[in-house]
Amino acid sequence: MHRETYELIKADGIKKGNVLTVAQVAGIQGAKACSQIIPLCHPINLTKVSVDLRLTDNANAPQYDCAVDIEAMVKCKGETGVEMEALSAVSVAALTVFDMCKAVTKSMIIDGIRVVEKSGGKSGHWKQE
DSSP states (O other): HHHHHHHHHHTTTTTTTOHHHHHHHHHHHHHTTHHHHSTTTOOOOOOEEEEEEEEOTTTOOOOOOEEEEEEEEEESSSSSSOOHHHHHHHHHHHHHHHHHTTOSOOOOOOOOOOEEEEEETTTTTEEEE
């Protein structure tokens, strides 16, 4: 995102409210609602959902020198994975940041959403290299 938007988020100056807090809550809701928005995803009894948002200042980046990094961690008790719930959490949080900041700029980019590690379920442990 552009520096102006970054500075407004940092100063809690976005008119719709505190962007990071609202996006965190939205991400948690997104994980819980995954089975309602993704066809063929079954409901899962989640035991933990955390969504962390961090402002990142990449002063050396060419155009978009600032960002909001979003990471979700989801857990459940059961023989199933929760990758879709974690991906939904990050996606909904990112969309919330966009929605809250679009009055300042519409030229934000959402990218890099991916699973970086999973454990449990049928396929066991996996970590992105």
